[in-house]
Amino acid sequence: MSRSIAAGRQAVKIARCATLVLAATAAAACSRSDTPLSPHGFIGAELTTPVPKPGFVFTDSRGHPFRLDSATAGKVTLVFFGYTHCPDVCPIHMANLAAVLDKMPEEIQRQVTVVFITTDPQRDSLPVLNAWVHGFSPDFIGLTAPDSIVAASERMLELPPIEKSAVDSAGNYTVGHSAVVVAFTRDGLGRVEYPNGTRQRDWAHDLPLLVAWGS
Numbered sequence: 001m002s003r004s005i006a007a008g009r010q011a012v013k014i015a016r017c018a019t020l021v022l023a024a025t026a027a028a029a030c031s032r033s034d035t036p037l038s039p040h041g042f043i044g045a046e047l048t049t050p051v052p053k054p055g056f057v058f059t060d061s062r063g064h065p066f067r068l069d070s071a072t073a074g075k076v077t078l079v080f081f082g083y084t085h086c087p088d089v090c091p092i093h094m095a096n097l098a099a100v101l102d103k104m105p106e107e108i109q110r111q112v113t114v115v116f117i118t119t120d121p122q123r124d125s126l127p128v129l130n131a132w133v134h135g136f137s138p139d140f141i142g143l144t145a146p147d148s149i150v151a152a153s154e155r156m157l158e159l160p161p162i163e164k165s166a167v168d169s170a171g172n173y174t175v176g177h178s179a180v181v182v183a184f185t186r187d188g189l190g191r192v193e194y195p196n197g198t199r200q201r202d203w204a205h206d207l208p209l210l211v212a213w214g215s
Helices: 025-029 089-103 126-134 147-156 200-212
Strands: 045-052 057-060 065-067 076-082 112-118 141-144 181-184 189-194
Touching (some): 076 089, 076 147, 076 200, 089 112, 089 200, 112 126, 112 147, 112 200, 126 141, 189 200
Parallel strands (some): 076 112, 112 141
Antiparallel strands (some): 045 189, 076 181, 181 189
16 A cells, blocks of 8 residues: 655654644744654654543544544554644645655555544535545545544643634634644554654654554
8 A cells, every 4th residue: 555745854852842833933942853862762752651542433534433542453543633724734744644654664554544633624524634635645544523522632632722713804714733643552552742843754763663662
């Protein structure tokens, strides 16, 4: 199974860098390094206390119920909250993951699942979400749910809440959301976070470590 697209640059040096898209300058304040920084050699920011994968039922972009924890059980799961109208952070994260996974060995690819959860279900209808997510990779999963479920999931993962701007005269608005991808190892625990700006070579370094965790 092949995946496609490219982009991205930077890494993380602090224990956690959960920034909002509306405050993207905060991401630039995080210091960077080319050296693995976490206790277990991850370039991503390893969490001091792992967080469990949410067990809420979402709807996937094809309209089917999707319980996040059980549907992705036994796989490295990369969870990202964003929206299809996002001008920068969301497409860059998704493009980088697609490009890196396309170059990974098959044994790595089949053990990694990328899940995109929309923070803008009002505009991200199932057809819109399906086309956007699968424009990066046919294997990526797009999920939607009521605002309450999305918010509860973010609280479980200790991510900042969604912030929507005022609607302009044309009916447009932006959605502030966490800019990190949360990586869950195969035991269902979120152990590492990857902020906006994570480079493709950093993903290429960390993905095999995530897959090998606990084996």
